Amino acid sequence: MPTTAQAALERLVVDVPDFPEPGVVFKDITPLLDDHDALTAVVQALAAAGRDQAGEVVVDKVIGMESRGFILAAPVALELGAGFIPVRKAGKLPRATYAVSYALEYGEATLEIHRDAIAPGDRVLLVDDVLATGGTLKATRELVDKCGGVVVGATVLMELAFLPGRETVGDLLVKALTTIRPGS
Numbered sequence: 001m002p003t004t005a006q007a008a009l010e011r012l013v014v015d016v017p018d019f020p021e022p023g024v025v026f027k028d029i030t031p032l033l034d035d036h037d038a039l040t041a042v043v044q045a046l047a048a049a050g051r052d053q054a055g056e057v058v059v060d061k062v063i064g065m066e067s068r069g070f071i072l073a074a075p076v077a078l079e080l081g082a083g084f085i086p087v088r089k090a091g092k093l094p095r096a097t098y099a100v101s102y103a104l105e106y107g108e109a110t111l112e113i114h115r116d117a118i119a120p121g122d123r124v125l126l127v128d129d130v131l132a133t134g135g136t137l138k139a140t141r142e143l144v145d146k147c148g149g150v151v152v153g154a155t156v157l158m159e160l161a162f163l164p165g166r167e168t169v170g171d172l173l174v175k176a177l178t179t180i181r182p183g184s
Helices: 004-012 036-050 068-080 135-147 165-169
Strands: 014-017 025-028 061-065 083-089 097-104 107-114 123-131 150-160 174-180
Touching (some): 036 068, 036 150, 036 174, 061 068, 123 165
Parallel strands (some): 061 123
Antiparallel strands (some): 014 025, 097 107
16 A cells, blocks of 8 residues: 555656657656645655654755755755755855766766765765666765765655666665656
């Protein structure tokens, strides 16, 4: 039986064929964001990855990756009483940064984090909308490592099981609220 968050995802995420390019089916989460009850359920479900089995918060910071990860990670950080850190595309942060470049389906990208965003030993939860090829999560983990932080896990709305995301992120613990399988 699906959770409230899973039911909201099934009901409100809209498939948009051929966006941003032919052959890609984009998962539009804006209807989910527009529904207060659904968004609340999703934020609470994502925040569960930042708690232990007793419900105690086990993270100091929550990272959201540009751009839909920002939308989700900020309220997750509030739910956990943790700080929020944006990881941005190259050239978007105003102070000294660490950078990591990685391969995308259609080319290459670079992500950056402020060098002072994470103190050595800070426990960090990564939050994003989709686990697809895994490049964004892997690159963000590398940025946290450069800062001296410790990634305790990652949580995403959706995992695209037909892409190699889990293989790419290796031993990183990733919790997905729902898994999209081929043909679904």
